[in-house]
Amino acid sequence: MTSATHGVGHAVPGEHGHHDDHAHHDDHHHGPPSGFMRWVMTTNHKDIGTMYMMFALMNFFIGGIMAMIIRAELFQPGLQVVEPEFFNQMTSLHGLIMIFGAIMPVFVGFANWQIPLMIGAPDMAFARMNNWSFWLLPPATVLLIGSLFVPGGSLSAGWTLYPPLTVQQGMGMDMVIFAVHIMGASSIMGSINIITTILNMRAPGMTLFKMPMFCWTWLITAFLLIAAMPVLAGAVTMLLTDRHFGTSFFNAAGGGDPVLFQHIFWFFGHPEVYIIALPAFGVVSQVIPAFSRKPLFGYSSMVYATASIAILSFIVWAHHMYAVGMPAAGQLFFMYATALIAVPTGVKVFNWVATMWRGALSFETPMLFACGFLFLFTLGGFTGLVLSIVPVDIQLQDTYYVVAHFHYVMVAGALFSAFAAAYFWMPKWTGVMYNETLGKWHFWLSMIGFNVTFFPQHFLGLAGMPRRIPDYNLQFADFNMMSSLGAFVFGGSQLLFVYIVYQCYSRKGEKAAANPWDGAEGLEWTLPSPPPYHTFETAPEVK
C-alpha cells in the first residue's frame, strides 16, 4: 500500500486496535485504499480471499440459474421451455461454471484467508501474483457467459468437451477454450503460491505434522493442480488446432483418434475430482473436531490417506471410459485401481466418525453441514464403488445414475463442506456472528431439497434414462417431476445463504468473540474477530 492512501482504511473493523498496537511501526503498511481501487490493487490475502469467495458465490448463482432451466425443461415430458440446442448449452455451461467458477474458486478463497492465519504467516508468499491469479478469473467468466450470445451459441457438447462434436461447434467453443486456458493459468499460479506459502512461511515450531488438516489437504491439492491443469490446457489446445489449423489429433480421417482426447481429458479430469474433494475433506477435518470438542482421530493416517488418494487419482482416469471399448486387461486394471480408492477414503470416513465418537457434540450450522457432508458424501462414495465395477458401469455409464453419483460427491460433498467452512469462519472474517436460526433453516432446506432432487435420479438411471437429454419417455415422468421440485426448493433456499452473508458483511448481528467456538483450536482463533488487516507480522511461537 502506498503512503498516500494511508489512513483511509477505517472501513475495516479491527484496524483501530491494530493501529494502536503498532502505531510505531511501518505506517505506510497499514490501511487499504478505499473504494473500487482497493480491490483491484490489493495484494492482501484477506481481501483476495474475500474476492475469491464473492466471485464464487456469484458464479454459484449463474450456474444455479442454468440448473433451474434444466430442471424446468425436465419437469415433464415433451419440449416446453427451451430448445434442445439451448438445453445442451445449459448442461455444458452449468458443469463448467460450477466446477471452475464456483467450487474451485471458493476453496482457493478459503485457502487465501485461512492458510496464512493457520500457519502464522503474514500473507501469501507471492502477494502480487495472488492478485493476478484472482483477476484472471472474471475475464474467463465473461468469456464463458459471453459465448452464449455469439452466433451459434455456446458450447453444447458437454463440459467434457469431447470431439468430434466440439470440432463442429461455433465460435462460442473457442471462447470456452480460452476461458479454460485462463482459469487453468490462474489455478496454477494459485497452487504455486499455496505450496510456497506452506513450505516456507510456517511460524517457528509449526512443523508440517502440526499443521491443521486443512493446510495439509490444500498442500496436496496444490500439487494435484500443478500436475493436472497443464494436461487440460494441452487437451483444449489440441482441440483448438484441430478446429482451426488443420491438425488431426482427434480426427480419424487424418490419422488421429477421438478417444485420445478422452484419455487426456480424464487424466486431468479424475485428479480434478480430488482437487475439489480434498480441500472439502480438509474443512470437515477442522469442523468436526471443533464441534465434537475432541482432537481429530488419526491425524497422521488422515495425511497418508489424503496423499494416497492423490496418487491413486492419477491411475484411474479410464474408469470414465469403460464404454469406449478398451481391452479386457485395461478395463480390469482401471476397475481394481478405482476400487482401491475406497480404502483410503474409507479410512477418512471412519476417522471422522471416530472423532465424533464419545465427543461432546453440538450442532451449530457448520457442524450440521459437516455431518450432512459426511453422510451424503459417503453415499456418493458407495455409488462410486458400484460404478467402479466395469459390467455394472456399462449399464450405468452416461445415465442419470452417474448424474446422481457425482452430484452427491460434488454438491453434498464439496458444496456442503464449503457451506460448513463459510459458517465456521465467517464470524472470524467479519467479526459478526451469522444468524444461527437462518443458518439451520438453510441447512435443512438444502439437505431436503438436495436429496429430493438427486436421490430419485439413481432410480432414473437404473431404469435407463440417459443423461443430457431434454425429453424422455413417460415411465420417467414421476421421478423427474419429483427431482425438479426438489431442485426448485434447493435452488431457492440458497437465497437464504446470500441474506445470511449479507447480514454478516454489513455487520448486522452479534459481535463475534476471538474464538466463538469453544472447541475450535488453532492460530486463527488467537486473533481478534475480525483480524486486523495485517496479521502475524511477527511470527507467533508454536509449541
Add this chain to the structure above:
Amino acid sequence: MTNGTTRFARRLIAASAAALATITTTALAGNMNLQEPASPIADSVYDLHTVITLICFIIFVGVFGVMFYSVYAHRKSKGHKAAQFHENVRVEIAWTVIPLIILILMAFPATKTVIAMKDTTAPDLTIKVTGYQWKWNYDYLQDGFNFYSTLATPLAQIEGREKKGENYLLEVDNPMVVPMNKKVRVLITANDVLHSWWVPAFSVKQDAIPGFVRDSWFVATKEGTFRGQCAELCGKEHGFMPVVVQVMAEDKYAAWVADQKKKVAAAADDPAKVWEQGALIARGEKVFQANCAACHQANGKGVPGAFPALDGSAKVNGPKADQIHILMNGVMKDGKPTAMVSFKQLSDTDIAAVITYTRNSWGNKTGETIQPAEIKAARG
C-alpha cells in the same frame, strides 16, 4: 441447541428418512431398477449390481449407525463429556484391511463377467451398427442388406399437440431384428461424431467412434422388443435417436431375412429390362459425373496430354463392343495399367447408361442405345 430446535431437527430427520424410504420403495415397486435382463450377461450384471449395492448398504448402515448413535448419545446438551483419545493403531489397521478384503471378494465375480463380456469370438451372426446424427444404420453383413432406423414418434407428440404414446421417444420406423438364442456380434462405428449403442436388457453399451470399429455381443434369450437410447451426447437430437431391437424365434427370423432380401432384389435394377434411350442418357449423365468427369471432364474434352477427350473420340464413335471392352477391362499401355481402370464394379444398368450417354452427347451423335443385357452378356 434449544429443546424446540432439537425437536424440530428430530422431526425433520424422521421426515427425511421416511421420504427416502418412500422414494426407494416406490422406485422398486414401479420398476425403477435395472431393466429385466434378457441375456445371460445382463443376468450376471443384474446380480452383480444387487450384491454390491447390498454390501454397500450394510456397510453404510453400520458406519452411520455408529455416527447417529453418537449424534444421539454424545451430545454436549446432554452433558456428555468429551473423551480425548485420538489414535488407536489396531483399529486403524483393521479398518484399512477389512475393506481391502471385501473389495478383493467383490472383484472375483466382476472380473469373470468382464472377461465374458469381452469374448466376441464365434458369433452366429454379425451386424454392423453405424451411428449417424441422428439415426442408426444396421448392416446385415452376411445377408447383404442394410437399413436406417430413425425415430418414429411424431413431432406433434413431442411438442405436446398430441397425447404421448407408451413408447414415446423409444420407437423407430425399422427396428434391428435378431434371432433368439443366437450369438449376435455387433460391430459398432459412427459416421460423424461419437454415439453410443445401448440396449439395457442385453447389457450392451458400446461407444460408436468415427473411424474406428469396436465390437460387442449378446445372446437374446427372450422374444420381444427391447428398447434403449443413444447414450453419448451427439448434438441437438441426441435425445431423439432410440435403439430398438426386435428378437424373433429362429424360423420367423429366417422369414424376415428372406423378406428383406426380396426387398433388396426388388429395389435393384433388372438387367433384362429394356430401357428408353432418354431415360438411359439421363441416368448415364449422373454415372458420368460421379465416375468419369474427374478425368474426361464434364464437357467430354478431357485434359490434353493427360486424359483423352471423349467428344469426337474414335473409340466412342466406333463399334460399341470396343467401348464396352474398355469399360469392363480398362486400358493397358505397354503392358501396364493406365489411369483408365476397369469399371466393372458398376451395375450392368449403370455401365449401359454411361456408354449410351457418351455416345449421344457433345458432338457424338451415334444414336445408339446400349441395353443392360448387352453388358451382362459382355461379362460372360
